[in-house]
Amino acid sequence: MFSSLWWRVGRFVRTSPARLFLLAGVVVAGALALSGSAAPAGTTQPIAFNHQVMVQAGVQCLFCHNDALRSPSPGMPSVELCMGCHKTIGAGRPAIKQLADYYARGEPIPWARVNYVPRFVYFSHKVHLTAGGLNCENCHGDVGHMKVVEPVARMSMGWCLDCHSKQTNAPQLRDCVICHR
Amino acid sequence: MADTQLLGLFNEAASTAEVIERLRRAGLGDEQVSVISSVPYRSRMLRRPEITSRISAVAGIGALVGVVIGLAITFGTYLLNPLPVGGQPQFPIPPTLIVVFEVTMLGMMWAAFGAFLFINRMPVFGQPPFSEDVVDGSIGVLVQAEESRSAGIERLLREAGASAVERFDSSARANNRTWIKVMGGTGAAVTLALVLVLLLAYDVIKIPFPTNMADTVSIAHLQGPRLAAPAEAVPVQGPVFIAGQPAVPQVASSPSSIQRGQVLFGINCLMCHGEKGQGNGRLATYFNPKPADLTGEKVRAFADSDIFLVISLGSGQMPSLAENLSPTSRWDVINYVRSLQK
Amino acid sequence: MAEQASLESPVWNRPLPDDPELAAQVREIREKHLLQDARPPREVAEKVLGPMARLGRVFWLALIVLGGLTATWLATWAYQAYQGMGVTGLNRTIMWAPYIVNFVYFIGIGHAGTFISAALRVLKFEWRAPISRAAESLTVFALLVAFTMPLIHMGRVWKFYWMLPFPNQRQLWPNPRSPIFWDMTAIFTYLTCSMLFMYLGILPDIAIAREKASGWRKRLYTVLALGWRGTDREWKHLDTTLNIFSYGIIPVMFSVHTVVSWDFAMTLQPGWNSSIFGPYFVVGALYSGVGAVIIIMAILRKALHLEYFLREEHFNAMGKFLLILSFTWVYFYFNDYLLPWYHKEPILTVIFRLFTSGWAAPLWFTMLIANILIPWATLWSRKVRSSIPALVGVALLVQVGMYIERYLIVAVTLGYPELPFDWAVYVPRLPEILITLGVFAFVVLGITVLSRLVPIIPIWEVVEGQLLQGTRRIGRAIFPAKTEAD
Amino acid sequence: MSELETRLLDRGQSAAAAPKTELPSHKWTMLIDLDKCTGCNACVVACHVENNVPIRSEREVIRGHGQHWIRIERYWEGEGDAQRATFLPMLCQQCSNAPCEPVCPVYASVHSERENLNLQVYNRCVGTRFCGNNCPYRARQFNWFAPQFEGPITEMLNPDVTVRSGGVMEKCTFCVQRIRRVEEDALVEGRPLRDGEMVPACAQTCPTSAIVFGDRSDPQSQVAQRLGGQREFQVLEHLGTAPNVYYLKAGGSDGGAG
């Protein structure tokens, strides 16, 4: 069966070399599709959460992601914190009802991850926000105007190095241990 | 009008040389005549002009290119990632020499090969004007001439003792179809490979290998299930409250504390209580009764420990901010609020 | 009165002298020297191309066996990559052994081919003509195998491309200071250039095959010949290119094994960090390489019935060659041996004792016997040199000896670092053994297949050689003579 | 955009005008007093726990795949019945001229001039094991198989340290994750590091305080104070690897410092 497949492919190509480029395209596309390079599932959240509304209402990023200033991890708001305001604000809305259900059931909300760095990369939000003097936008884009948050940068090593070499005050990432341990 | 090619076959070098001489006299220059043999004959044997090959020159150029590439690889690396290793200098000469040497030789020989193909107009994938007799030892004289003169030339060749004369029309030489097939195929394959490599190189294609350490078994921050220490446990920095005792300030009011407090206030309180804490934040509209005026008499009357209690546990519509503010930063905020009240 | 190698009558139907005594002499000369024993090109071509096309039962049997072993190699490799390097017998002290031994060994084998065809070409040793291509094919396949060895040896082989210099998103390139990187460049250069060199030499023969062959072979050769016609221009350019390659590839050849030796010499491992390793390894490589060529020659001669081309004179010459290399190798080895014997640096002394009286002594003495005693005892005699079985036997012993020598250097010496707490012994386990067998099989397989696809004897070089050979008569004696054409 | 973030951003931009900030550099040094080492193995276990170093099974140990970032090497001194054992804790010596570094083809083993440490970047390592061969102390440990952490034991893995996969070289890092933690804290609080603030797991747990750790470049640090004594030596000093681990010979004492 495979032999026949190969034979077909062979004939397909033999008839005209131009088709080989076509084949190449197909292979690459397939590889792309299969590989994990598609942005980590960020689009489908358990609750249709709208960052834009929150930010426009004047809620700070750091109010909900309240570990960012004191920890490497940004932190996710506890369901209780959400309810803290939303038992009053917009209590009627369907999304809020969902939230309330989670709270009532005592279940955590399984938020889907949006930005992804590998586990062998040790990035500290604390340092970048305080000592680094950056703000959320620099890496996460203008979340304040996103209804659904999408990653704005492929957070690869080159991306880090670029910023650190361009940003004049950022320390040069000479020794690997700054990020890799 | 099309040219024809006449191939006369001769048995030994001497008579070949003679024929060539005759042809020359007949006005067919060396560029129109070429000798075909399965064994290299020296030009002098055939009274042919010395051929000078330019391949050596090209090889030399290739070597130079090699030097450049070698230097680019090595010094490029030294400059691009100046990672110190083993106390060696940033620009180590001996390793550079080794690498450059190899790449130089590479460039030289590849260039020579390329030049060889180019000068001989290779590759041609087809049956060139050739005769099996050449394999069997005859020497072929291939004459390129206009159709009109071909008859005369053939006569001349036969008179000179050619064992046989064969005609080819020049179009037979190159078989374009195969050429396109093969070269196109190779080209496509190479490009495909290149594209794939670059896609991989720039992580457009990321293959999640089983053992790359991007995901490990250790528990990451924010990874579920989230566990906490038991409520009764007391960490080394001490309990937040002790039942039946007012909370004691852990941070004395100081400019730095107030500054920290201001930032934290801006994050956690401002949206309801407003810039100056008068309870006129942007979210205030949603609440009824309105958020407290922190500069008002009521709050002024509060003891610090009471405010601490409110921040930690929340009161009324105000949620608990225990999660947002660690105990010490709660005191920072309190100090800031107090400074607002002044 | 000298009889010129006349261009009047083609050399291949040169008449015998009328005088019977002289005729006898000429006949003797002809049967002794290939190049004197000129035959019409048709016949020569037939002698090469004929057996090539005839694939006997033996061939298919060999194909199946060798192919099976090669498949085992690949399967074992996959298993090892999946399980982890732990399936080998390596341990926390001896982190290199089996594959690096093979690596060094095969790089070594790869040296002879180039040396014979390039160096002897430069030196105009005409007798090399029939040998050279077999030697080159050996080079190519040995290098192919050697190239895979470091990959098989890697813990995370799927990341091998990190060792290649290419632009990437992490802006990180390989480290030019690392001997492994030198290896990569050196071997890549050597491998590709050897292939091109071989291909250039084959071109005219493929053209010949193109004319003689039919069916798929015809189509194949038509493509492979790249349209070679053999015009005087093409011949001239070919000559120049081959010269460039010959002069270029010899220094590369020396550099390659020197770099390989630096893999060891650059470390702090006692017994490794010695400045003599470079030349010592090169000579060792040639030594084992020439031996391997002798073996391949014998096999091909038998398998393809090349008695006409590969004659006593060739084996004889290679035998001498082997002997000379043996002397040279011993010279270097003695240098390396003398030091620890003379000064008593503790750790070196430990290793020295290990070889002379320790558990490694059997290996060491086998090595000495196979590399020194037997060759020296036998190769001086022309009888041995010109008897093919004997010579092949010696060559095989040299292979064994040289493999053990590499094993002692890599797998045994490495077990004795400076701190005695960490000393260890390496014991091979099944995966290494299978893989090693597999790669040996692959080399033989490669040559077997290649020898059926392309003329393994360079027809045109033989014919050319014959063209320029003649005899000179002085008094009543006739001697072979060569016509310097240029 | 919110007030706070504007404020932070302003700070960022004002800082952007400033010259390149250089992170502070240190000369991390370890001092092992063999007079106090009792071979109790507390450091070994502490290291295993802190750095997620896998425990290898009996079969693996027999095959020479035992994996410890720090190990107690036990030698014998003297002759006959007068033979006495001695302990030599052996770990990565963090050489200044590390032989393992230049031989790595992919820069997985590199030097940090800032920390004066010899780093191993696990995720870059391709497993040629050249570094392991070239380490005269055999301090580098190779993951011959992927580590096995059975059941809930994964819960106690330290999230600050990458869990190495199979086919990767690893070694003692002077608990660099701790170094980075205290450095980041100091950076955020805008203060220099204090002596004794950074202690690797082995030194922290060593009951007899045989292991002392600190920043040699700070003359007040305990390490700097105790260096340069009579008993001081380095293992395989003659190789010129310039280790940053110093040992003190047993059988003597330098007073004062406990």
Added chain:
Amino acid sequence: MTEKISRRDFLRLGAAGAATGVLAGCTSPRRWVVLEPFVRPPEQQVSGVATWFATTCRQCPAGCGVIVRLMNGRAVKLEGNPEHPLNRGKLCARGQAGLQMLYHPDRLSGPLLQSTRGSREFSAIDWNEGINRLFQALAKAGPAVAMLGGATMSDHLFDLFSKLLAAVDAPPPVIYDLYTELGGYRTLAQAMGQVYGRAALPAYRLAEADVVFSFGAEFLGTWTSAVRYGVEYGAFRSQPYGKRGLLVHFEPRQSSTAVTADDYVAIAPGSEGLVAGALLRLIADGNLGLAGRAESARGLAPSLDVEQAARECGIPLEALQRLARRFADAEHAVAIPGGALAGSSNGMHAARAIEALNVVSGNAPAGVNTTPPDLGLARKSLNTFADVQSLIARMRAGEVQMLLIHSTNPAYELPEAAGFLEALAQVPLVVSFGAMVDETAVWSDLILPDRSYLESFGYEVVSPDFGSPVVSSQQPVVTPVFDARTTGDVLLTVARGIPAAAAAMPWDDEVDYLNQMVAGLPEAAYPASTAEEKRARFQQHGGWWPAPAVAAPTLRPQPFTVTAERATFDGNETDYPYFLHVYPSVLLSDGRGASLPLLQGVPDPMTTIAWQSWVELHPATAERLEIRDGDLLRVTSPHGEIVAAAYVTPGIRPDTVAIPAGQGHQDLGRFARDRGSNVVQLLGAALTDEGGGLRWNGVRVALARTGKRIATASLESKVGVTEGLGYE
């Protein structure tokens, strides 16, 4: 009625065991794409930032204070509690490995019922039923209940047990395990009682000592509080003004303590007391040392012939004299009696003789020369092997209807001659509280798994106390990993059903109990006013201890006699040519460590062997019997035989073979099962002459090759370290 009780309490206790099965899916690496928030945020816990909790280590009876590093709610590291007066921030290997006690894959989740003992076929039951069964059995058994506990059981649990038993007028719990026996805790305490009038575990201060004579005391390996002695030793080696103490160690085998000693004397086994006596004699006769030493020595020195003594001990006389002078001349000289001598036939005499040296040098050990303030807290008192034997006798006589077993493993730790298992067959119901299935649990009917010490409350009155009393606190630092329950709560629940017990144990759970206890503690080193604050600070600081005060010695040594002779050994010299030297493994201690890969996989310091057990032989012995490393030997004693692999080492007397305790488990989890051999099987059940200790250091053995051979899992290169570079 029981139904009601247990249901109510099940609800209450149920909350504690809520986090069962949180580990689902945590074991396989997978792409981590879900960010999970807390539902209700805990105080003082920030994702990605460590939180530290102070508690007490229960890996050995010492009770070191530890602080636990919590990351993302998981305990990822243990460190010594720097505030704790006992271990001062330090920790030993066993303590470091404690986390695996918590996260051990073979821990039991929920109670188990075994239909037929030894069948290993357990059926899971829910806690409700388990507690019920316990309650009903108790109610039925009445006074015929016995309890066998181990020294690592925390004091609060001991208190609850004894209260419960007292309520049903059953005899008090019997506290005995191999660890304390090998450490000679009980015997030494008794000896101290005879010398100083207060029977407590002695604690020797080495920090300022000039000379320390250690008589087989592995105080840097396993003896009493190895960590604290480590701290002391560190100070002892580098004292102010460049002073460096001198350590002399007497032991037949080179232990890690012997290695670190300046002067190691390989004395004949069982001759510690004799050496001490000879030293006394020499000091007395030779008028050695500082003023007064000789006099006091004369009062104590036994009458013996020094030359002969020296010969018996295997020490040259002049060496003995040199040592005597050393000791006598030292201003601050300390002699430490070890566990090994306590286990020999003349244990008590030897201990007295050695303590006499301290009396001579005028350095009474801490802990016995002062009476600690009464803390109003119950604390374990260890029992002797004799008590265990009487318990066994009662069991055999059928006087025990129900046996409770907590944190000890008699089926593994008691020699077969003790006949524990036969006696156990006479007991209708055996309840084990082990967190894992150990050898004893296999022979029990009901298993009510207790929580690990990192998941439960408790307190421990630290012993040995080095001058100031310390109560170490124990608190749960992680949400329970398995559905186990603290035995304290189980007992309190059950007690509620028994009127007498309910009266004696009025607390609704152990937290409540703990509050009451802590509230009663006097002024601590840290300020704490109200009861609540006391408890909070108690947990925060990891215990209670008074502000450091110089405790003036109140007790004077009282007259006692010193007799010095060599210990006797079972088995005659011809059939059993070698002395057996048993010692607790530095890592596995008495065998409870064997369940932890961290302790199994780390090489033993002296042999660098991991995962295995071995017999240490002198090269001469090995040569005589043609034994190589790894040869499986049949070791035979008058009482039993085991098979173990040989390890040839110069660090032992030619007439002695040494075998570590700890291996040879049939159970105790996947990592301990079927490894090596259990040396206890070689021991008899004989008692020491005085004090009723187990005479475990009094056996001779014979060696024979089995012809089989195993590969030694050692880290070292034997060739390398023995032959070396040839010039060392």
